[in-house]
Amino acid sequence: MTMFARRAALLAGFLFLYAPIALLVVYSFNASRLVTVWGGFSTRWYGALLANEQMLASAATSLKVAALSAALSTVLALMAAVALERFGRFGGRTLFVGALFAPIVMPEIVLGLSLLLVFVALDLPRGFWTVVAAHTTFSLGFATVAIRARLATLDRSLEEAAQDLGATPLAAFAHVAVPQLLPAIAGAYAMAFILSLDDLVIASFTSGPGSTTLPMRIYSQVRLGVSPEINAASTLLLAFGSLALGALAFVSWRRGEK
């Protein structure tokens, strides 16, 4: 009986978490235009989505922003992690740590607003690059946490051994530390990518004409009424994120096997 109760509790939990998402996926294949009435299986909304140039342009923008901002924040995070782990106590270290991790705890709305004010003050035209900059800032803290945790556990004697064998400190880091940091770097990139991909608030504040991201497009369309086309777009977004996560898990599993 307890066995049954436990199973039921688990099932309820999973239902609570995933039923809405499952529903969204199911209804994206709905032939009917009405969101709540099942009219048979169809992929017509995917077809419609592929014909919706605005939606496609937003998806492309989102992917480009995510790819670029994730790359930038991963590189910066690696540098920040090295500074924090390898350079001991330098002047302004506490301030540096605070500045780095503040965006993690700061409300997104505050971050978005403050970035908007900065861009206005600097008279920067808002568009693609301001969103990239904003997302880099916002995901940097998360990426740093991921890389720094791994860097802290690296055996320093490996890099010393590389130097002893004739590698400059930089070459030793590149040849010996970076390969071992690779899973963490990939993880940091994936995290920054996903954070950027599903951000709505910060993008709303910092984007301009012609740089509407997918979440912004979806949100604005939903205000006009939920259409099955949105369900299809959300399903694709979901599939994309799951694939990225799955690939990451596979890579780290393979490394663990070896």
Place this chain on the structure above:
Amino acid sequence: MNDPVLRFDRVSKQFGATRAVDDVSLEVRAGEFFALLGPSGCGKTTLMRMAAGFETPDTGAVFIDGADMRATPPHRRPVNMMFQSYALFPHLTVADNIAFGLKRMGVDRATIVTRVAEMVRIAQLQGMERRKPAQLSGGQRQRVALARALARGPKLLLLDEPLGALDRKLREETQFELMQIQKKLNVAFLVVTHDQDEALAMADRIAIMRAGRIEQLGAPGEIYARPRTKFVAGFVGETNFFEGRVIARDAHAIRIETPDGVIEIAHEGFSGDHAIVSVRPERIAPGGAGRNSVAGEVQDVIFRGDHSLARVRLSSGALLRVAADAGALAQGARATFAFGANDGVIVDG
């Protein structure tokens, strides 16, 4: 006379409040097997890391092959080091680990391949070339670390506790291997160890370190037979100390009044009026004959295979360690133990 491969000239290094290395001068000669021996925290590893370039002396200078190394970073020093943890690169195969240092030298591929094959043969790693360090046993990892460090053909190899991670049986085997490779390649070895047996077995010369200073430097036999200080006598091998006031002396011997009676010990120019004498357990014989004799009760006996080591409670309460034939001493027996005037060595406190 050739320059020594490595020379420390009055080097000191301070870590916070502790003086890790305190005014040490030392030379390692070409082709020599040199051991730095001492308890943990005595500064021996710091001294070795100064030779590799991972620590800089606060004062003093390090010379390698006659050249001042003060401004030379680790990657430009003509020495290589074998790390205590081996520090093998986990993402590279055995062959790539060995080739790592060669690749940094900018030698051509063919040379690297032949050199790696040669090191693989010397370290007896045939068939392991494509494995990753995680797929090797402890002994194999140790040999990869050695091969990698020797691949660049250094004149001096620094080895930090090279046998520390191996089990007892493998350790002895590896001692012989290390000695053979060292002689064959004619590379000077500077070994850091806290294991006196290891140092006595392998080294041509040993420097005993304590609290950042070199307490005694010499050949293993000399250090064992003629320790200069109480610390050296106690650290290298087992020993007994007798201590007391000098009550009589002539040109060859002194008589010391100890809590266990007066003993007579040979000396060469000892002039103090208080003496500490070290007597090795194997120099003490159960029975009566001998210039000096002490009496006591056998407290316990440890069987050591070829001999037994007995601890004897003397009348003063001190414990005397005596090596005897297995079975010669029984627990609880009362006996006298004798040693000659030449069986003891006067040491500094």
